[in-house]
Amino acid sequence: xxxxxxTSAGGSIPxxxxxxxxxxxxxxxxxxxxALDGLxxxxxxxxxxxxxxxxxxxxxxxxxxxxxxxxxxxxSMTVLGQAPRDAVAAGRxxxxxxxxxxxxxxxVDENLExxxxxxxxxxxxxxxxxxxxTVDLLSRRRSIVSTLSGGMRQRISLAAALLHQPDLxxxxxxxxxxxxxxxxxxxxxxxxxxxKGTTILVSSHVMDEASRCDRLGLIRxxxxxxxxxxxxxxxxxxxxxxxxxxxxxxxxxxxxxxGHVS
Amino acid sequence: xxxxxxxxxxxxxxxxxRRDRRSLALLFVAPLVVLSLVGAVWGSTAxxxxxxxxxxxxxxxxxxxxxxxxxxLVRSTAIHAKSTAFEQAMTDLRDGTTDAVVWIExxxxxxxxxxxxxxxxxxxxxxxxxKAFAExxxxxxxxxxxxxxxxxxxxxxxxxxxxxPGYTLLDYLAPVLVAFFAFFFIFLLSAVSFLRxxxxxxxxxxxxxxxxxxxxxxxxxxxxxxxxxIQAIVIIAFTVFVLKVQYRGNLAxxxxxxxxxxxxxxxxxxxxxxxxxxxLQAVQFVPVVLLPQVFLSGLLIPVxxxxxxxxxxxxxxPLTYANEALKAVMIKGYxxxxxxxxxxxxxxxLFGVIMASGAxxxxxxxxx
Numbered sequence: 001x002x003x004x005x006x007t008s009a010g011g012s013i014p015x016x017x018x019x020x021x022x023x024x025x026x027x028x029x030x031x032x033x034x035a036l037d038g039l040x041x042x043x044x045x046x047x048x049x050x051x052x053x054x055x056x057x058x059x060x061x062x063x064x065x066x067x068x069x070x071x072x073x074x075x076s077m078t079v080l081g082q083a084p085r086d087a088v089a090a091g092r093x094x095x096x097x098x099x100x101x102x103x104x105x106x107x108v109d110e111n112l113e114x115x116x117x118x119x120x121x122x123x124x125x126x127x128x129x130x131x132x133x134t135v136d137l138l139s140r141r142r143s144i145v146s147t148l149s150g151g152m153r154q155r156i157s158l159a160a161a162l163l164h165q166p167d168l169x170x171x172x173x174x175x176x177x178x179x180x181x182x183x184x185x186x187x188x189x190x191x192x193x194x195x196k197g198t199t200i201l202v203s204s205h206v207m208d209e210a211s212r213c214d215r216l217g218l219i220r221x222x223x224x225x226x227x228x229x230x231x232x233x234x235x236x237x238x239x240x241x242x243x244x245x246x247x248x249x250x251x252x253x254x255x256x257x258x259g260h261v262s
Numbered sequence: 263x264x265x266x267x268x269x270x271x272x273x274x275x276x277x278x279x280r281r282d283r284r285s286l287a288l289l290f291v292a293p294l295v296v297l298s299l300v301g302a303v304w305g306s307t308a309x310x311x312x313x314x315x316x317x318x319x320x321x322x323x324x325x326x327x328x329x330x331x332x333x334x335l336v337r338s339t340a341i342h343a344k345s346t347a348f349e350q351a352m353t354d355l356r357d358g359t360t361d362a363v364v365w366i367e368x369x370x371x372x373x374x375x376x377x378x379x380x381x382x383x384x385x386x387x388x389x390x391x392x393k394a395f396a397e398x399x400x401x402x403x404x405x406x407x408x409x410x411x412x413x414x415x416x417x418x419x420x421x422x423x424x425x426x427p428g429y430t431l432l433d434y435l436a437p438v439l440v441a442f443f444a445f446f447f448i449f450l451l452s453a454v455s456f457l458r459x460x461x462x463x464x465x466x467x468x469x470x471x472x473x474x475x476x477x478x479x480x481x482x483x484x485x486x487x488x489x490x491x492i493q494a495i496v497i498i499a500f501t502v503f504v505l506k507v508q509y510r511g512n513l514a515x516x517x518x519x520x521x522x523x524x525x526x527x528x529x530x531x532x533x534x535x536x537x538x539x540x541x542l543q544a545v546q547f548v549p550v551v552l553l554p555q556v557f558l559s560g561l562l563i564p565v566x567x568x569x570x571x572x573x574x575x576x577x578x579x580p581l582t583y584a585n586e587a588l589k590a591v592m593i594k595g596y597x598x599x600x601x602x603x604x605x606x607x608x609x610x611x612l613f614g615v616i617m618a619s620g621a622x623x624x625x626x627x628x629x630x
Contacts, residue, residue: 067470089472101467118471 019078020045020168020199021066026075028061028222035061036072037222043201048194050213051203052246058222059203060098063170066201067095080167080199087168091119094166098173100153104146108137108156111145112163119164131159134189136182150177158186162193169193171202175209187212207243216242220250288546292553299557302569310567312361312387314341314394317348320365320373327402334398335364341394355423358566361387364395371417378422379593380564381434388420424593429508436507437588438561440497441581444520445527445555448490450548452531456482456621457544460535465625475625479618483528490524491517510595516588518598522610523584529617530580536624560585583609 021043028036036058043049051059064070065077068085079087087093102111109128116124132138135155145153154177161169169190175183187209190200194214202213210216211230218225218233226233226249230242237245279286316335321328335343346354351363355377363375374391376384425434459465468478498516501507509516534551538544556562558572559581568576576582587606590596596603 064466069466069469088470091472093470095467095470097463097467097470099463101463103464104462115471118468118473120472 019043019081020047021049021077021079021201023062023066023077024075026062026065026072026077028058028065028070028072030061034222036065036075038075039219039223041217041224043199044215045199046194046197047214048190048200048202048212050210050216051201051219052205052207052210052216052242053203053219054205054250057220059219060172061222062219063095063172063201063203067093067170091164092167094161094164094169096157096161096169096171096174098176100150100157102145102153102156102160105144107142107144108132108148109141111156112160115160116163121164124163127163127165128159131162134162135159136185151179151182154178155182165198167198169198169200169202171200173203173205175204175206183209207241207246210242218246218249225249284543284546288549292549296553299553299572302572303557303563310386311339312341312390313359314343314362314364314387314391315351315354315360316343316345317351317363317365318345320348320367322368323366323370330402331366331395331398334401335394338394338397340390340397343394362391364391371419374418374420376420376422378425379434379589381425381429381431383564383567384422384425392418424510424595432505433508434593436501436505436509437592438559438585440494440501440516440520441523441584441588442555442561443497444490444494444524445581445584446548446552447493448486448524449527449531449534449551450545451489452482452486452528453535453538453544453547454531454541455486456532457535457538457541461540469625475622478625479529479532479621482532483525483618486528486531487521487525490528491521494520494524507592509592511591512598515591515598515603519584519587519591519603519607519610522607522614523580526580526610526614526617529614529621532621533617533624536621555579555581558582560589580610580613583613 019042021041023039023041026036026039026041027034039058039062041062051062053059061070065072066079066084068079068083068088077084080092081087082090082092084093088095103114106114112128112131113124116127121127128141129138132141135158137152137155137159140148140152145156148156154174158171158174161171171190175186178186190202191212194200202209204210213230215227215229216233217227226236228236233249234240234242234245237248239245239248314335316332318328318332321332323331332345335341336345348363348365351360352375354360355363355375358377361377361383365373367373372392372395374388376387378384459468469475494517498513498520502509502513530551534547535544538547554575558568558576559565559579560576561581565573565576565582565586583606587603587610590600590602590606598604
């Protein structure tokens, strides 16, 4: 809390254009569990970085730290050159939670208007329309959210994260429950956003999605085991596809795997 | 029908209870707590001996008889009586330091002036005085050579400072009922609603926007208080215009007391939702918050009549102050500027501020 305030009050630290996310030695414990165990991560500006790992590997904890929701016990972390909460408070971060976090008793429009107002979006109507067009739900904008399918809610949740055109998008398993056709469109859209300079950190445990990322980090037990493009990872592991690469790399002990990340 | 399957369902319920200590506590401990409270509150009020002041300057019995009767009244065990001047006695009655003022007018009319804001108390005080007086007359006129009244007994006039024969029980209860309903409906609504915010993940999502915790709590307070205040207007209007409850004070003052009380109720709801994991647990807080206030806030029994060891609990309950202020305004006609009303409103505001700060702090604990 205090360090956040200090950063925002004392003027902005010069933005490091190269690193949208800069994390070193991040640790977070929940009781006895080490959710993050000295994690290092660099995400470059404008890239799509895929966070790959099994359930419980620390993906969501990392994303929550980056969204300023929890503070790491140790280590340092900057988002867009700022403390995470400052970047969020400045409206520069978009966050899509794993389970769609929406108000079921409000309509699609009302939900998006609410988030637009919280983010201080000007000309909210236009932005809402654009976001709904992106997720192909313009026709359902008057529907009450609780009457929509899980996949539709997921799309609205994405629309809510896009409204304020953030510099960094944190997407926690965004395509869960989304059908293959729409999944394709999601990724096309992510690519367009990245082309315009938006940095995207996306977590997944679906390997076929991973190949669409610029770079991948394999995360397990709260550490990044290996990092690189999909091709680099498969060639390093000497496997034909990412899935077996992941299994091969995850099979090695974290200590021996950590040395080769450039 | 399969016994095995029925047993499986029953066992599943037992297993659930085993991990839900709070439900178990509510099931077994709560009734004992409530019964103890009932015992403490009602078991002791019957023996309350009223304080009575005898206006010696308005005691118009034959000269020789007056001191003897006054002396006998002061020695009476049915009442705690003291002899004083009429003006002083009436001041004490308004302050609440005494329950009744008595004097005798010619020929032999016993005047009992009661405080009257609580009908249960009034009845008890009245009968205790009559008993004491009958004994006092008897002892004063007994024996050879004692002066005689010349009458078989005095006639009695009972008058009340507040309330009166035109008042029904509803007139006395209306102030506390108004506070009670306003408090609990809005408390429950805000607790469950904020809990839903926590459990559905929207709270976490909101905290990942520029929205600050304090802004969120203030927004909740504004949103719920708006409806709570409309509810307060409806309740007060219904009580006054439909049920025709008698009231003395200003309607705006009544509304203001309600308003500061419901803001505290909303804040308390937000805070309580932090301690609950699901809606069932939130509902379990209702009796925890409700029951002490039913027994100890002056709703059923005036706070002054509670046993000494329970009275400190009353002082930490917000409804105690709301009840006191609303009774003062509605039954006694106190104005907004009266020190008692000002103090009660002040305490209610303080309660709201503390609860709101607690609610803000409770969000901090789960999301950094």
